[in-house]
Amino acid sequence: MSAPKKTICSVLILLMFSLIQFAPGFQSPSTAQKMPLIPELEKIMDAKTTTIVLLYGYICLGCPLGIYIYSVRDRQDTLFVVPSQYKPNEVENLRRAFSLKCRIVKGDDPNIEVFVNKLGEQLKIDKTQRNLILEIKDRTIVKIRYY
Amino acid sequence: MGKRIIWVFWGIFIIVLAANTFSGKTKALVKTKEFPKNEPGLSLGVITDIEMLNRKIFAVENNPQRRVLVFSEDGQYLNAIGREGYDEGELKFPILVSGWDKEIVVHGDSVFSFFKEDGTYLRRFNAFIQAISFVYVQDKIYMVGANRESKNLIEVFTRDGDYLTGFGEKFIKIDYSLFPKVKDHPWGMELIVYHGNLLTDGENLYYLNSMFGKALRYSLDGKRLVEKDIVSLFGPGGREVLKENERQYIRKEIEPSITFEMFADAYLCGNKIYILEQKQPTIDEYASGKKAETVIKVLDKRNFDLFEEWKVRKSEDESLSYLTIEERNGEPIFYFTQFIKDKPRTIVEYRLEK
Numbered sequence: 001m002s003a004p005k006k007t008i009c010s011v012l013i014l015l016m017f018s019l020i021q022f023a024p025g026f027q028s029p030s031t032a033q034k035m036p037l038i039p040e041l042e043k044i045m046d047a048k049t050t051t052i053v054l055l056y057g058y059i060c061l062g063c064p065l066g067i068y069i070y071s072v073r074d075r076q077d078t079l080f081v082v083p084s085q086y087k088p089n090e091v092e093n094l095r096r097a098f099s100l101k102c103r104i105v106k107g108d109d110p111n112i113e114v115f116v117n118k119l120g121e122q123l124k125i126d127k128t129q130r131n132l133i134l135e136i137k138d139r140t141i142v143k144i145r146y147y
Numbered sequence: 148m149g150k151r152i153i154w155v156f157w158g159i160f161i162i163v164l165a166a167n168t169f170s171g172k173t174k175a176l177v178k179t180k181e182f183p184k185n186e187p188g189l190s191l192g193v194i195t196d197i198e199m200l201n202r203k204i205f206a207v208e209n210n211p212q213r214r215v216l217v218f219s220e221d222g223q224y225l226n227a228i229g230r231e232g233y234d235e236g237e238l239k240f241p242i243l244v245s246g247w248d249k250e251i252v253v254h255g256d257s258v259f260s261f262f263k264e265d266g267t268y269l270r271r272f273n274a275f276i277q278a279i280s281f282v283y284v285q286d287k288i289y290m291v292g293a294n295r296e297s298k299n300l301i302e303v304f305t306r307d308g309d310y311l312t313g314f315g316e317k318f319i320k321i322d323y324s325l326f327p328k329v330k331d332h333p334w335g336m337e338l339i340v341y342h343g344n345l346l347t348d349g350e351n352l353y354y355l356n357s358m359f360g361k362a363l364r365y366s367l368d369g370k371r372l373v374e375k376d377i378v379s380l381f382g383p384g385g386r387e388v389l390k391e392n393e394r395q396y397i398r399k400e401i402e403p404s405i406t407f408e409m410f411a412d413a414y415l416c417g418n419k420i421y422i423l424e425q426k427q428p429t430i431d432e433y434a435s436g437k438k439a440e441t442v443i444k445v446l447d448k449r450n451f452d453l454f455e456e457w458k459v460r461k462s463e464d465e466s467l468s469y470l471t472i473e474e475r476n477g478e479p480i481f482y483f484t485q486f487i488k489d490k491p492r493t494i495v496e497y498r499l500e501k
Binding site: 058059060061062066067069070071073087089090092093094096097098099127128 | 233294
């Protein structure tokens with residue numbers, strides 16, 4: 001029988017990311033404090049939006065972020081906001097890869113990025129982790145998670 | 148007179164038989180070069196892929212540095228492409244490399260980054276699909292990706308990231324109810340079961356699956372031309388790998404643990420596909436003292452028929468993982484990534500023994 005090959009190291013490295021989800025203590029912390037949404041985000045959300053996903057950090061699909069995105073693929077109450085640097089085809093690639101049914105909006109207003117950075121500083125997370133998930137109730141942020 | 152003719156006939160027969168026996172089957176590759184050597188400040192880390200383009204060797208270093216190292220065909224270090232980072236021209240987790248014309252494409256974490264050979268950054272795009280293997284040809288990216296949501300085996304993008312099309316049927320049916328741990332994972336089991344090599348000669352695509360032993364040839368516009376079961380090329384070991392992988396990933400008779408592959412890497416050069424196989428002895432062979440050996444299987448690219456098998460003459464502690472090939476004066480010259488425990492990693496050149 002052929003033995004396990006050194007050549008699958010790349011796959012194993014990538015699988016580490018998928019397995020890391022099961023590691024204890026990896027869950028992102030959350031904040032319980034309520035805070036208002038900025039008008040620029042209020043403007044792009046609609047009545048059914050209950051979650052805003054701000055994809056401003058590094059995107060690793062095999063990591064918990066990828067698993068989260070995949071888990072909300074059928075939800076229409078989620079709004080994805082991506083940085084203005086995203087090309088239109090990348091927005092479509094994101095939608096197609098995950099079969100996302102929700103809206104994906106480019107955050108063209110610079111105040112959105114300012115808001116993300118401010119939130120990131122408050123949460124003491126570096127730029128790569130600024131994939132923020134805001135749970136919204138009555139136009140107020142009731143919970144924040146990040147990946 | 149009659150007897151003499153019979154003896155002459157037998158003599159010719161034995162000579163022809165001996166020529167066949169000792170020419171085809173005993174061909175071997177021998178090491179002719181090793182690099183980098185005495186290159187100040189340069190030591191190879193973990194190399195995850197290697198590619199030949201315009202007589203240069205491009206080696207993806209994934210750890211500790213994230214970059215592509217460029218060597219001339221005679222082993223001279225030329226330059227590095229990219230560096231660790233998230234911005235344009237930087238690489239976060241490079242794994243794969245492919246070259247076409249005068250551009251080099253590096254892939255990792257679903258992003259394709261394009262560079263000139265000298266390291267000048269050109270562009271990048273995020274496909275949001277992790278490639279298992281990809282080729283850059285005729286200004287397009289063709290990839291076999293770990294994407295559960297797609298029905299296609301191969302996805303096609305322009306070099307600017309526009310999705311063009313997908314084709315090829317996924318031939319492994321996974322019952323995800325058997326795998327609750329990856330039920331919500333965007334890759335699922337795809338990254339494992341479709342592990343293999345996507346190759347091109349500029350006119351066709353060739354996909355060789357190392358887990359279940361399937362080979363497919365497509366035209367660049369997606370027409371399936373050849374489909375072949377290549378398990379038998381790997382003898383009893385191949386059948387054992389197939390059986391084990393079906394137990395783990397199809398029927399889930401046992402918890403997936405160790406991944407077995409029929410071959411380590413494959414490369415297309417000229418009219419041939421070269422497969423790097425780490426051949427392990429069967430239990431009976433092992434009992435009789437036979438040791439593992441590394442071989443190159445030479446296949447006809449048109450139909451995946453086996454031409455020849457060449458032994459790689461290397462030391463027991465030397466492990467070869469990835470290969471790229473250049474044809475010079477009709478002779479293939481092999482470059483492998485080499486690992487020897489407690490020694491610096493290197494790239495080694497092998498040639499057919501004279």
